[in-house]
Each structure stands twice: as structure tokens, then as C-alpha cells.
Amino acid sequence: MLVRADWVVPVAAPPVRDGAVALRGNLICAVGPFDRLAEEYPAEPVTHHPGCVLMPGLVNAHTHLALTALHEVVPSAPFPEWLALVVRAMRALGPDDLAASTVLGAHRAMASGTTVVGEIAYGPESPAIAADTGLGGAFFWEVLGLAPEELPDRLAELEYPADPARIQGRRQRYGLSPHAPYTSGPDLLREVRRRTRAEGTGLALHVAESPAETELLRAGTGPLAEVAARSAHGFAAPGTTPVRYLSDLGVLDGALAVHCAELLPVDIPVLASRAAAVVLCPRSNAYLHVGPAPVKRLAASGVTLALGTDSLASNADLDLFAEARALTRVAPSLSAERLIRMMTAEGARALGLESSFGTLEPGRQADLAVYRVDGGEDPYAALLERAGRSTVEAVMAAGLWRVLGGQATFPSRFAETAARHAALRATLAIQ
Ligand SMILES: [Zn+2]
Incomplete structure (x- = not known):
């Protein structure tokens, strides 16, 4: 053809x-x-x-498609408050809800031109649903709040593939996400890094997302101190920045660093020399009253830069071009050509899928x-x-048309899932 x-x-x-x-x-x-x-x-x-x-096809390098049901459920708020509301809302979602939510998210992403995602996965549903819909991508199983010795059992519970390197293919890669420095302690972070390196899989982390995270790492205080005490086993404030902390642990090497909204100038060369890529999520940052990331300096540093919408718990839609336009408001000097590359070739490289996608x-x-x-x-x-x-x-x-003449080729399932999503949202509404 x-x-x-x-x-x-x-x-x-x-x-x-x-x-x-x-x-x-x-x-x-x-x-x-x-x-x-x-x-x-x-x-x-x-x-x-x-x-x-x-x-x-566009590469949306940071998504949580399973959280699509939280669209307009959790209000815009400072990051620590928002996080508490999301955790509460997620507890109300059973496995079937997460699956329905993922289907809707996959359809929405595809309907705006995205064919590849960097997805935070909560089980085997998201890569399976993505494959059904036609989405390729890297799928990072989220693990947090564990002691390192609990990791194997937790991964088995989450049905993480036993031999991911053998089954990942041209359209899908696998990996782990230990969420963030305040929800995974140093030993778990190191164990996840060791394991992904041994497996030949990816590692994605939320890094320097909020001033609260910076305060916690520098001084051990602030609104995330309680979260860290509960979840990040063995954490003690290192008295440095999140980027420096992760770099010193050896966890940043080859990792996908998501957000990087709150950086010091000294962090930028560290990211450029260590991280696989930085994923910018400007609209999610604005929703959570953080950032903006120092985009111009990052763009000049040589680090691979990708773009992500994050989840619909902190964004209006999964339209990557709307995200790019938001980024131009933060960094008007970025050329249109660079932005298009971030949404395609650089995004694919960030996910380790550049031999399949992005050009x-x-x-x-x-x-x-x-x-x-x-x-x-x-x-x-x-x-x-x-x-x-x-x-x-x-x-x-x-190789298959998923949208043609402006119309999705999956309307019946979309309508069914959208109805289910509406019902779910009604039950989740936070007053
Ligand atoms: Zn995220």
C-alpha cells in the first residue's frame, strides 16, 4: 500500500x-x-x-492509561494534596475498573495520533489491552512501598513476566518503575536497577516532581515526610537533590527520568550524562502547581528529551500536540522541528524502541x-x-488503520467503555 x-x-x-x-x-x-x-x-x-x-505515529512517553477513570475526579491542587486524593481514588478501582479505564485511555491516545506509550503498568492488563488496540510501547510495572526482599513476590502477584527479555518484541518492551524516591527506599531502588539491568529491561522513575520532594531529600521535612516514613524503607534524607541522590545510588544510569520539574542547574549535566532520557509533562506539572522544568537548559544539555501527558488524573486529555503547545508557552525558543522530534524520534529512543518507532x-x-x-x-x-x-x-x-476519515475504527467498544467510565466516575467523585 x-x-x-x-x-x-x-x-x-x-x-x-x-x-x-x-x-x-x-x-x-x-x-x-x-x-x-x-x-x-x-x-x-x-x-x-x-x-x-x-x-x-506519536510517542507519548509517560502515561498511566489505567487512571483514565480519574479524569475530572481529582482537582488541581499542590502535589502532596493531589497525591493523597489519587491514592484514595485508586483504592476504589478494582482490576476490572482498571482494565476498562485502560481501554478508554488507549482509545483516547490513539484517537489523537499516539501509537506508542511509555506506560506505568499495574499488572499485565495494560500491555495486553495496548496490543489489542494497536498501541506499542514500554510498560513499566510499578512497585513501591516494599522492602527489597519483597520484590519477587510482589512482581509475581502483579504477573510481571518471568522472562521479559525473551517475550518483549518489536512493538513492546517491559520494565519496572519504583515510582519515586519518597515511595521506594534506597535498597529497593538499587534492587530494581540491578534486576532491570540483568533482565535487559527498562526503568522509569518520577524524579524531582515537586518542591515537597526536594525539601524531603534536602532536609527530611515537609508534606512528603510522612509518605516516605511509611513507604520508602530505609530512607534517610541525603541532604542533596533528587537527581544527585539517584545518581549516587547508581539508579539514574539508563533510567527514564519523568518530570524533572524542580531542578538545580547542577542537576542538568548529571541527567545528561546518566539518564536515558527526561520526559517532560508540562500540563501535569501546571495542574499540580509545580515547575516549570528548565526546558531551555535541558534542551541544550544533550539529554534525550521526550514528551508525556501523564495520566488524566492530572491532565485534560491525552493529546500530545496539546502538550507540545503547552511546552512552547514554557519554552518559546524551542523550535517546532525539535518539538516534533521530541514527540517521535526522541520519544522512541527514550523508551528504547528507536529501531521500531519514531521515524x-x-x-x-x-x-x-x-x-x-x-x-x-x-x-x-x-x-x-x-x-x-x-x-x-x-x-x-x-499496518492497520485505527482511525480513518477522522473516525475511529473501534466505535462500538469505545461507546461501551465510555459508558462504563461515566458510571465509574460517578462512583469516584470526590467532594
Ligand atoms: Zn506519572
């Missing part, structure tokens, strides 16, 4: 006017001007999207997002200005 659009943005190469992508099964086999590809593949059917810009190149997965956007002379700027949920024309994941 050839997919043709007014502009094709391969990310790995300059945009192509009147371009096309040639697909075989679930893989890309060529990218270039439509005329050339039509000659090379004369027998292939053509799906034409006039008036559109075509780009790789349109032969051998990559057939994951495409097509927006009804007039690319003009600068398709990067046009996308950044106008692409998003309301301008989605088509979304392909793993």
Missing part, C-alpha cells in the same frame, strides 16, 4: 512535499516523493490524504499519524500550530 499526503514528515530526513510512504504488512518499505514511489510500486493501491500532513524509514513499524493541516511552506510549524485530536484524519498502527 502507498499512503500519500501533501507533506510527509519522516523526522529522520527533511519533509517531502507531495510525499508517500510504501508499506508491506506492518512495516515501512520506502519513503519519498509520491511520483517516484508510484513508479517503483506500480501495482500498489494508493490511499490519498489531500490537504494533510503525514508523520510517524518513517524502511524497516520501521507501519505507524502513521495523518493530520488535516495545511503544511504551507513549513510543515513542522503547521503541525505544531494546528495538529491534534480535532484535526486527526487517520492513524495507522502496526
Whole structure:
């Protein structure tokens, strides 16, 4: 199949006017001007999207799809207050609720052009549901509040794959997330790092998300001190920053550092030399009255930068372009091209999935997002200005159209799940 659009943005190469992508099964086999590809593949059917810009499926590098049911349940509040409300609301969600919530989140993400997620998983449901929906990604099982010797039993309980390296494939990777320095003690953090390294899997952490976290690490005081005393076994305030603490523990090496909203200038070279990537979540930070992250300095540091919406417990939607526009308000000097890279190639690299996703190149997965956007002379700027949920024309994941003509190809299940979500929200409403 050839997919043709007014502009094709391969990310790995300059945009192509009147371009096309040639697909075989679930893989890309060529990218270039439509005329050339039509000659090379004369027998292939053509799906034409006039008036559109075509780009790789987006990488939303930090999500909690299972928390979609908490949308508009937990109000915007300072981080420690918000966290207490989320923990309370999550207790009301049974496994079936989490699964229904994940389905809805996966559909919402896909409906705005995302085909890859960096997902915090609470069990085997999220990668299974993601695979069903067509979403690829890295799935980090969350473990917190444990002594290190409790980790194997807890992972068995959460049905973490026994041999993740053997079953992770071209579209999905696995890993662990020990949540944050105030909910996992130093020994658990080190044990998780040791295990993920031995397994060849990923590690994601919420890092420097709030001033309360900084205060806890510097002085052992503040609103997170009680949480840490309850959850982070063996924690003692190191008298330094979260980034420095994790780096000294050896936990930051190769890790996905999510948020980094509250950094000191000295933290930035540490992140650049140690972390696999930093995931920025500007709208979630604003919802929790934290940050903004020092985006300009991070962007100049050489660290891989990705973008995430975080969960709908702290955001309005899962639209990554809306997130990118929020980031430009915090860091107006970031170019549109860099932002598009953060949402695609850098996001894929952050998740360790750059050989499958993030660019349109032969051998990559057939994951495409097509927006009804007039690319003009600068398709990067046009996308950044106008692409998003309301301008989605088509979304392909793993070689199948998941959205076509602006319509999701999964309407019946979506409606059923949306009804269930509405009922769930009613029961969760926090007064
Ligand atoms: Zn998060």
C-alpha cells in the first residue's frame, strides 16, 4: 500500500512535499516523493490524504492509561494534596475498573495520533489491552512501598513476566518503575536497577516532581515526610537533590527520568550524562502547581528529551500536540522541528524502541499519524500550530488503520467503555 499526503514528515530526513510512504504488512518499505514511489510500486493501491500532513505515529512517553477513570475526579491542587486524593481514588478501582479505564485511555491516545506509550503498568492488563488496540510501547510495572526482599513476590502477584527479555518484541518492551524516591527506599531502588539491568529491561522513575520532594531529600521535612516514613524503607534524607541522590545510588544510569520539574542547574549535566532520557509533562506539572522544568537548559544539555501527558488524573486529555503547545508557552525558543522530534524520534529512543518507532524509514513499524493541516511552506510549524485530536484524519498502527476519515475504527467498544467510565466516575467523585 502507498499512503500519500501533501507533506510527509519522516523526522529522520527533511519533509517531502507531495510525499508517500510504501508499506508491506506492518512495516515501512520506502519513503519519498509520491511520483517516484508510484513508479517503483506500480501495482500498489494508493490511499490519498489531500490537504494533510503525514508523520510517524506519536510517542507519548509517560502515561498511566489505567487512571483514565480519574479524569475530572481529582482537582488541581499542590502535589502532596493531589497525591493523597489519587491514592484514595485508586483504592476504589478494582482490576476490572482498571482494565476498562485502560481501554478508554488507549482509545483516547490513539484517537489523537499516539501509537506508542511509555506506560506505568499495574499488572499485565495494560500491555495486553495496548496490543489489542494497536498501541506499542514500554510498560513499566510499578512497585513501591516494599522492602527489597519483597520484590519477587510482589512482581509475581502483579504477573510481571518471568522472562521479559525473551517475550518483549518489536512493538513492546517491559520494565519496572519504583515510582519515586519518597515511595521506594534506597535498597529497593538499587534492587530494581540491578534486576532491570540483568533482565535487559527498562526503568522509569518520577524524579524531582515537586518542591515537597526536594525539601524531603534536602532536609527530611515537609508534606512528603510522612509518605516516605511509611513507604520508602530505609530512607534517610541525603541532604542533596533528587537527581544527585539517584545518581549516587547508581539508579539514574539508563533510567527514564519523568518530570524533572524542580531542578538545580547542577542537576542538568548529571541527567545528561546518566539518564536515558527526561520526559517532560508540562500540563501535569501546571495542574499540580509545580515547575516549570528548565526546558531551555535541558534542551541544550544533550539529554534525550521526550514528551508525556501523564495520566488524566492530572491532565485534560491525552493529546500530545496539546502538550507540545503547552511546552512552547514554557519554552518559546524551542523550535517546532525539535518539538516534533521530541514527540517521535526522541520519544522512541527514550523508551528504547528507536529501531521500531519514531521515524518513517524502511524497516520501521507501519505507524502513521495523518493530520488535516495545511503544511504551507513549513510543515513542522503547521503541525505544531494546528495538529491534534480535532484535526486527526487517520492513524495507522502496526499496518492497520485505527482511525480513518477522522473516525475511529473501534466505535462500538469505545461507546461501551465510555459508558462504563461515566458510571465509574460517578462512583469516584470526590467532594
Ligand atoms: Zn506519572
